[in-house]
Every structure is written in structure tokens, then in C-alpha cells.
Amino acid sequence: MYKVDLQTDVKEAAAIEARRNREKQRQSRIFNTRYRTMGVDVEGLKGQVEERKLRENAEKERDEAFDADRVQCDKIAQMLEEEERQRKKQLNQAVVEFWKQEQQPFMSREWDIHNPEAIREGVPARVSDDDPRCGPSSMQRFAGEDLNAAQRKLQKEQNKRVLELQTTERKKGLANQKYADILDDKKRIELDLRALELARLEEECRRAKAMAIADFNRAQAAEVAEQQRLAQQREQDNNNAEIHNHLTSNFLTENPDTAKSLMGPQRVIVSQWKGMSAAEVEAVLKMQEEQCKENQRMREAERQREAEWGRQQELAARAAMVVEEEEQNFRRRLRMGLDAYNKELAEAQKSNLHYMEKEVYTNAPTAQYHLQFSTSSR
Template identity: 55%
Template sequence: MYKLDLPVDLKEVAAIERRRNREQQRQSRIFNAKFRTIGVDVAALEQQVEERRTMERSEKVREEVFDADREQYDKIALMLEQKEQKLARDLEQAVLNYRAQNQKPETRREFDLYDPDLLKKDRPARISDDDPRCGPASLQKFVGEDLNEKKRKELQIEMAKKCLSEQIDERKSIEAQQVYADNLYDRKRVELDERAQHLSKMEEECRKAVNMATSNFNQALAMETSERRRLQKQQEEDNNLAEIYNHLTGDILTEDPTVAVSAFGPHRVVPDRWKGMSPEQLKAILDIQKQQCEEKQRLKEEEKQWNMEWDRQRTLATRAAMNLEQQEQEFSREMRKRLDGYNQQLSREQRAHLEYLDKVVYTNNPTAHFLTQFNTTSR
């Protein structure tokens, strides 16, 4: 080859020198950590920041949704607990009211042992012709004056037959009511099994039924209370009138007013002419006794009806409590199912994210030779 002495191109030399100076200045700016302003992927960093903010916002929204659901479930649980407590208080108050109104001391069988009015209700001086208290000097019984022995025995036999018949009828009625109650319970249990698929609708109907039953029960209880007070007042007046009438027409005062009329006034009698009460007076006493028996029977029927109504109300309240408990259990199962589904979804998303990092992001691991290529030039 031939070596040519060509003149130096000053422009080219100047251009090369300018590029060399710019490269040195660029390296001083890039390799100096205090003044370096380039060399960072700003877009990637901003994208990472935005992704981080988006993730934080989604996490915050998810936490808020969980908090709202938790507060709602707590309120529902608190409402159910308050309803159960209120129902227990109402049942306890109803039992106390029943005891105060229908289990009074004077209605007990042994009340006659500690009755404060026992002396007022004591037997008179003579209750029958065979009374051992009536001795020769009692002037309460005379030989040959027992005229009602046969009629008295007939009345006693009739009363015994009537009481036995009433006991048999009452026993049959109780057995029939028990059979009817068992049949009704079986039918209601089958009905509850069929209606188990409609819990939401059944809850509303049960609540309305409980409210209506409570209102009816309160109204019936108020009417029963007022009626019982009226009957007690009427019974007291009848007892007072009967007591006055018995004193006026009893065995102690007179036997036959037409024969024992005294010359000193109609309010006095002649002892040796007194022959006992008249048939009209005896008939009036028997009528009063019959009325008292009918009144006692009516009171028994009213008490039986009230007990049946109370049993029905208690059965409705028990069924309502069972329905609420079943609904609460169903609601808990549904919540657990939703939470399990959400946890499974989170697990699948986490596994997919880990697989993406392992198979897509972290597939090309850098080596030492790769790291030596950096910081050698500004380009």
C-alpha cells in the first residue's frame, strides 16, 4: 500500500474533538451520583407507584366492605338476642300474672286449715238430726221431728250420682283433648317440615302471628280480669245476701213463722211452737245451693278455657323461638359458605400470581458477566 500525505481536515478533527468532549461531560453527569439526573426508568417507576396505589385502594375498599358486613351481622345478632330476651321476659311476666290471678291462697285445697274467716264459716249449732253436739239440754232437736230423713237421703244419692257423672265426663273430655292435642301436634310438625324451605317468608308470618297472638292474649287477659272481678263482686254480694237470708230463715232463729208468731211482735217466736222451716224456705235454700253449684261449674269451665288459651299461646311462642333459631343457624351457615368461597378465590389468585412470577417474570436470572456490561459508557 502507498502512504499518502494528505492534508489534515480541520473540520473533521474539530468534530471528533467535540464528540469526545461531549462524551466526557455526559459520563461525568451520569457516573456522578450527586448530579445524575438521567438513567432511571421514570415511566416504569410511575407505573409501579400507580399499581401500588391501586392495590392499596382495592384493599381499603375490601376492608370497608368487610367492616360494613361485620357491623350488619353484629346488629342482626344483637336484634335476635334482644328478641329472645324480650320473649323470655314476656313469658316470665305472664307466668307471674297467672300465679297472681289464678293461684291465689283462697283457691288452694288446704286453705281451710289457715283461713282467717274460719270462725265466720263455722258450722251452726245444729247441722242435722244426728248431730252428736245436740244433747238433751241443747233444745235443738226433739224426738219425732226428723221429717226430712228420706228426702235428704234421696238428695244425697242424687248428688253422689251427679258428682260421679261429672267426674267421668271431665275425664273423657281431658282424654279427648289430649288426643286432639297430640293429633294437632303431629300435623303441625309435618307442616313445619314442609315449610322449612321458605324461611324468609315464614319469619315475617311468624312475627305477625306472634304480635297478633300477643295482642289477642292481652285483650283476652284484660277481659278475663274484668269479668273475674265482676264475678267476684257479684259472688260476694250473693254470698252476703245468702248469709243474711240464712240467718233470717235458718234453723237457729225459726222453723215455721206462721205457727211460732209471738204476741209480743213478729220479730219474736214462741219456743214450744217452733216446728222447723216451711217447704218454701227449704226450696229456696235448695235453689240457692243449686245456683252455687252451677256457678262453681261455670268457673271451672272458664278456668279450663283460660288454661287452654295459655297453652296455645305458649306453643305459638315456642314455635316462633324455634323458627328464629333455625333462621339464625341458616344465616350462619350461609355466611360461613360465603367466607370459604372468598378465601378459596384469594388462594387461587395468590397461586396464579406466584406462578406468573415464577414462570414469566423470574425466568431470566442475571449472571456476573451480565452485570459487568454496565457503567462502561454513557450510551
């Protein structure tokens, strides 16, 4: 059987070539010192740049959409403003039309005052003497004025009667005024007399009141003087009684019974206590002497206890010195043993190192040994 050359599978060859290319790219990335130490991922940066561009495009599209919405809103706002302006215009036109139809100047209540044609359109102030508009205050018809000459005689007779009537009324008024003046004078004289009488009576009442007040003041002054005299007499009596009470009181006589308290025989009232008696002083001195003896006994016992404590402390110090000396000797022996052990251990390590250098590590690596590293990315 003869050996023949078989064609390599195309897919397998392509896969092998692709693996080789990927391996070369991986080696170029791994063996590149700057790329490896700085950690720059070019593909990652490219991806970030693409993502940034996509984000910027999306933001741009969003801004454009917002701008379109804004323009649309502005147009709607302008349309609404135009509708509002038209509605206001129509409302103003309707108001003006209402004024023209329902609020004409001649329809107001004050039109008679402001009407420029009021004089021409108005009726005359006086049509005849019998015009009902000509009243007493119209100033259109006066006494003695008459447009009808035929009735002038009747007017004269009427004026004569009126004059006679006015004369009669004037005389009567003068007589009434004179009578009223007489009555007024009489009334004034009567009032003056009555005022004089009232003044006299008031003066008498004032004089009587002053006399009564003076009598009352004299009586009141006498009463006050008597009360003061009695008060001074009572105060003098009270002072004499107080002096007598002080002279005969337990405070000045120094009565010892007043210092006894109801709380017990051993209690006294401090504010009234006048001091101890001779028996009490003697008892106190005796008690002080006993207390002095007791204090001496306690001081002696305390001195004995302190001496005993001193002896105990001395014995404890001696025992501590002995224990400390034994501990130092033990530490010295322990340190000497450790030094000997460390020396033996150092000798053993030195011999082991000599053995490793002379017997075990005899084949030293060469430069060719180190060149086999970093030849693959795996």
C-alpha cells in the first residue's frame, strides 16, 4: 500500500489559522509592557466612544424632539392668544354696541342738565299770569305788576286793603311787643328780688354751718386730746409692768429650772440655759479623764499593731527577696540552656546548608533555561 498525500480539511485549517492569529494578538497584548502595566483596553475605549456617540445621538434626537414639541406648544400658545384677543375684541364690540343701543346720553337721568338744546326745546318760563308754574318762589310775578290794564283798579283796591291790613297788624304787633316788654321787666324785677332773698338765706345757712363745724371741731379736738392722754397713761402703765416683769423674770434671776426640757432630763432649752452646775462640771471632767485614759489605751494598742505589721512586712520582704533570687537563678540557667540549644541548632543549620550547596544544588540553571519562559500566552 502506497503513501498518498491527503488534502487538509479547509474548515480545520481555517480554525487553526484563526487560533494562531488570536494567539499572536494575545501575545502582542500580554508581552507589551506599556499596555500590560497601564492597563489600557483599546477595545473597551472604542466601545465607550461608540456608546458615547450613541448617547450623544440619542440626546440630540431627544433635544430635537423637545424643540419640536416646544415649537408646537409655542404655536398653540400663539393660537390661544389670538383666540383670546379676538374674544376680547368681540366682547368690547358687544359692549360698545350695547352702549349705543341701551345707554344713549339722552337716556340718562342727567340729560336735562347736559342737553345742549335744552333751552331751544324747553317751554317758556312764563306763558301768562295764570300759569300754574309761576309760584311764590318763581320770581316771575310781582306785586303791582299786571299785564291786563282792565283789572288795574281792582288791583289798587286790593293793594289798599292789603296795606290797611298790614298797618293794623303792625300796630297790634307793637302793642303786643310793648306788653311783652312790661311783663319781661316785671319778671326780671321779681327774679332779682328772689335772688337777693336766696343769697341772704344762703349766707345765713353758710354762717350756721360754719358755727356747727367749729363746734364739732372743738369737740373732736377735745376727744382726741382725751384719747391721747389715755393712750399715754396706758403706755406708761404697760412700760412699768414690763420693767417689773423683766426684773422678776427667770432670765435676770437666772433660774436653772427654766432650762429643763420636756423632751427628757438630758435635754435643755438652749435659749434659756445659764450654764452647768458644779456637779455637772465635775461629771464632765471625770468623763474627760476617762476618755483620755481610753485614748491612751487605744494609742498603745495601735502602736503594738503597727509594730506587728512592721515585723510582718519585714518578713514578707525577706521572703520576696529569697523568691526573687531563686527566680533570677532559674532564669540564668534557662538562658544558658537556650544559648546551648541555639548554638547546636546553628551548627546543624550550617552543616545542612553546606550539604545542600555541595551535594543537592550541583546543577545551576543557565541563560538558556530562563529563555524558555514567556514564549506562550498560556
